[in-house]
Amino acid sequence: MSQTKHRPQVAIICGSGLGMLADTLKCQDSFAYSDIPGFPQSTVQGHAGRLVFGELKGKTCVCMQGRFHMYEGHSLLKTTFPVRVFKLLGVETLFVTNAAGSLADGLQPGDIMIIKDHVNFPGLVGLNPLCGPNDDKFGPRFPAMSGCYDKNLRCLAMEIAKQLGVAGLMQEGVYAMVGGPNFETIAEARLLHRLGVDAVGMSTAPEVVVATHCGLRVFGLSLITNKVVKSYEDSDSVNHEGVLEVGRLRSHTVQQLVTELIGRMEINNNNTNNAA
């Protein structure tokens, strides 16, 4: 921390193809993950591997240009390590963004889903970053996860979308994390759809679990990059290049939304920063 004067209140995790969110920060200090002791390395195309500090609309932010995924071979503790670093830096609010495939018929590629809730499939079978001895300095052994996506921020985001004229692209929904790295089979897609999942991806839930455990307020959004194939008659197939391309196409809108939301949200400044 001796290498930056920024003391962030807000952390942003950029999803696949959404690294441009960091470009909006003013007075940047940027660090390659490879230069930060103990930080994992990004191995996925579209995840640059840089931590960027800066100002956005009067708030101090830190932005992860590149996240870590379980399928890269990182332990869940490693994939979520930055979230606890953010807590220790004094961050109060975590923004998680991701690229996701849609299962809901009303969500089209290019749409933006405000995450209302998630299904953490790896977590349901014990692949949870909170497994192992609990560190009471961060949070309780059995943290509640109901309401882990802050309702006020969700409402404010919708209000801002209306003012920006992009409300037609936006709706709330349930995100499910699967392990990846393969995309879903048709049978898996149908199962997820029947379970009430609106969008699916391979990240985010562990970060949100760790953030909620240590008392961070969370806002999440999924950029819908593809429709998940649910029919045996459908010859479409998804690929990572296509996912990144939709990220590039929608980058401006996502930047506008995140910038306005960060600018207008209230910061309590009551983060005691005493987790450890």
Ligand SMILES: O=P(O)(O)O[C@H]1O[C@H](CO)[C@@H](O)[C@H]1O
């Ligand atoms: O969740 P993010 O990191 O946005 O990336 C999503 O896009 C990649 C697949 O194209 C997977 O990593 C999936 O999780």
Ligand code: HPA
């Ligand atoms: O269709 C998908 N499935 C899982 N992860 C994804 N990330 C982007 N699109 C998808």
